[in-house]
Amino acid sequence: MSGLFTIALDAMGGDHGPQVVVPAALKALAEFSDIHLILVGDKERLSRELSASGGAPSNRLRIHHAAQVVGMDEPPSQALRNKKDSSMRVAVNLVKHQQADACVSAGNTGALMATARYVLKTLPGIDRPAIITAIPALNGHTHMLDLGANVDSTANHLYQFAVMGSELASAVDNLDAPRVGLLNIGEEDIKGNDQVKEAAHMLEHSHLNYVGFVEGNDIYCGDVDVVVCDGFVGNVALKTSEGVARMVSHYVRSQFSSGLYAKMAGLVAMPVLKALRRRIDPRAYNGASLLGLQGIVIKSHGGADAVAFLNAIRIARIEAEKKVPQRIDKRLEELLSREGSAP
Amino acid sequence: MSGLFTIALDAMGGDHGPQVVVPAALKALAEFSDIHLILVGDKERLSRELSASGGAPSNRLRIHHAAQVVGMDEPPSQALRNKKDSSMRVAVNLVKHQQADACVSAGNTGALMATARYVLKTLPGIDRPAIITAIPALNGHTHMLDLGANVDSTANHLYQFAVMGSELASAVDNLDAPRVGLLNIGEEDIKGNDQVKEAAHMLEHSHLNYVGFVEGNDIYCGDVDVVVCDGFVGNVALKTSEGVARMVSHYVRSQFSSGLYAKMAGLVAMPVLKALRRRIDPRAYNGASLLGLQGIVIKSHGGADAVAFLNAIRIARIEAEKKVPQRIDKRLEELLSREGSAP
The missing domain is CATH 3.40.718.10 (Isopropylmalate Dehydrogenase)
Incomplete structure (x- = not known):
């Protein structure tokens, strides 16, 4: 039996925000019975979008409030300094605190990379x-x-x-x-x-x-x-x-x-x-992984629609199932110890 | 009235050699009344290919014998040292000695680049x-x-x-x-x-x-x-x-x-x-120019067919007509003199 995977979604990120992320989340829940999703963002806005899409909070879908949003053109340093309660930052925090196994964001790449590095840190050797x-x-x-x-x-x-x-x-x-x-x-x-x-x-x-x-x-x-x-x-x-x-x-x-x-x-x-x-x-190919971090972070294309965002969620799920960061960590440990023991 | 342009063709280069270059040459002569072509390569082989293709030497098409051929995988240094009578080298020499306004080769890029640089030299400032x-x-x-x-x-x-x-x-x-x-x-x-x-x-x-x-x-x-x-x-x-x-x-x-x-x-x-x-x-896009030389050298794709090679000849013709190297030279001279006179 496969386990249960919790994936945090930056529901405010990307060109379309909740309009895309919420329907994609509902599709993902229908497709996979082994995932839980956390919609991170403005609680009121997300509740509205959720009921408009015919969904509702459940034991497999919950909303986690975050008051801020990182702009698509916002410089990473500014996002890092001033947006500590952004949907992006909070989604990454949930991975850091092991409340989620992975997160997905369609927000700006520079800010996501900077946030993920700062919050999760890179694996030893990377x-x-x-x-x-x-x-x-x-x-x-x-x-x-x-x-x-x-x-x-x-x-x-x-x-x-x-x-x-x-x-x-x-x-x-x-x-x-x-x-x-x-x-x-x-x-x-x-x-x-x-x-x-x-x-x-x-x-x-x-x-x-x-x-x-x-x-x-x-x-x-x-x-x-x-x-x-x-x-x-x-x-x-x-x-x-x-x-x-x-x-x-x-x-x-x-x-x-x-x-x-x-x-x-x-x-x-x-x-x-x-x-x-x-x-x-x-x-069908939307979803890039930020590899080398102590956690799973998937970047969706900013202009992704619900079909594309769903694919990014699929990638997050499989990487969580396969424990990709742990595998890379183990391999790096082997390589580093081999180097250390080399004559 | 536009002038007359003479283009030397490395007739032995590329994956197909004369089989492609000779028919392309005949097509080019039919298309442009203002060009002369020189087929460079094995005289006997080229004569045979020419009559097989229904063509013949004329005041607009002549064969210039070259005994050697540069192999498609031959290292540039070796081609430069050992293949002084190759169809490629001789075609570039014809440009150097102003017997041709441009040359075209489907031979290997490294060897063509090395040969062209050695024979023609780069323009001042390049x-x-x-x-x-x-x-x-x-x-x-x-x-x-x-x-x-x-x-x-x-x-x-x-x-x-x-x-x-x-x-x-x-x-x-x-x-x-x-x-x-x-x-x-x-x-x-x-x-x-x-x-x-x-x-x-x-x-x-x-x-x-x-x-x-x-x-x-x-x-x-x-x-x-x-x-x-x-x-x-x-x-x-x-x-x-x-x-x-x-x-x-x-x-x-x-x-x-x-x-x-x-x-x-x-x-x-x-x-x-x-x-x-x-x-x-x-x-329709075959033909790359080696830019920055004191002469026009066009590289055709090695696998080009006659239609593609013809396009490379078209490019040679227009660059000869527009005197591209001279234009670049003049522009560089202006830039260098401006730099020299800067405070």
Whole structure:
């Protein structure tokens, strides 16, 4: 029998706040019988939203009041100093005080990262958390990190990302030895920069199932389970992918509406196009983990709708079930003790 | 009246060699009455390919013999030392000796870059050439550089890329003041790395039409004309885009063949899907420029077919017509003299 997992939701965060988070919470309760949810935010507003959505507080859903909200553009330092009773901060506090096994927020990334680091602290051996998410690939999906928390990552940082990413993939996808690739370029005669070359050397001599260098297009092949890169590079890769996908779907739409024949073909093709859209629906991949913390923090896209936010809750649930931070902690302890006992 | 442009083609380079280059050359001669082409490579092989393709030497097409070929995986240093009579080297030599206004090669990028630098030299004020290509965007296209020639670019390098990219966009797209964006990330609280922040400062105080930071998805919006980034980052962004596009088109194909209804819908939708494919055909964007050299060198994709290679010839032609290296040289001279006369 699986246990019971409590997940705290920053119900005021994101572009849409309770309007999205409350319906997503009700969907999650219906989907999973083994979770409890805590809606964190303005009590009155949340009660109203809850009854409007046909839900009600129960032994599986409660509201935890928080008077403040972190703005989507608020500088992290300001959020940290002035918003101690924000829905974001209180949700993270609930994880810290073990009243929740995980939290989910669609609030601003910088503030969430700063708050999570300050409240939960990083695991021993981790300098700074990394952001990881699953990306759809031809055969399944690929976990990629870091996606923007760390710029100018050293070889040692890249190595830490690899260890954490491998543990996460192993836990959530039930893989014995996830294939780990290091993102590099093939154009330059000397191939790659010093950090990547040094990290490759470290990974070759590690316990990981390191498969070598991969290039940008390999992210979408599904031939590796984890792709490791600097946060600047990873963030650009992710945003670029979103741009391409948006352009292509714009073209599909405009092509199927450019003339009478195209419109009729579009009607015939509609079920196929709908199935296609479901298959590459970015909402099915919403939810990035802040990895390397002493607790589970999931970042939802700020513009997420209820379907997308629900997916972020799913990720929080599975990471709680698989005790991802504890697994990473254990692995790091082994590695640190091995280093300590090295001749 | 426009002038006459002579373009040297490395006819042995790429995955397919003369089989692709010769038909592309014949297409180019048919399309442009103002170009002369020189096929560089094994004379006998090229003569045979030429007659097989229904062409013949003329006053607009000649064969220039070169006995060697640079292998697609050959290390640049080895190509430089041992392949002085390679089709690649000889094609670049023709530019050097002003027997050609530009050259095109589908040979390996590292060797082409090393050969071009060694033979042609960089322009005064340029440390190292950059690779630039046009990328399809919702409204037109975006020129992006560097795409892999320079890793660990300094702020000064990024500034040089911006100057060169702006001149190229201005020349080939007839723009008075191309909008230049600097690729950055929005996730990190401190936003970006030191190089990018320093380059932004330099660009704000430059003569360029600098529009500020852009993110990965902006490459495909067409709201900027030039996107500037480090070569590692740019190469990953480009390869990632290829991966996404390939995955999406795979999904489209497989979705339209998954069952009887889908197959019939696919038949009906075929003309629309074909028009769509034409619109996002990567072959229409084949051809990257090695910018910052004292001469025009265009790199075609190694796997290019004749349609794609033809596009690389088109790019060589327009850069020759617009005298891109001379324009960049003039601009750099102005900038350097301004610096020299600064108080």
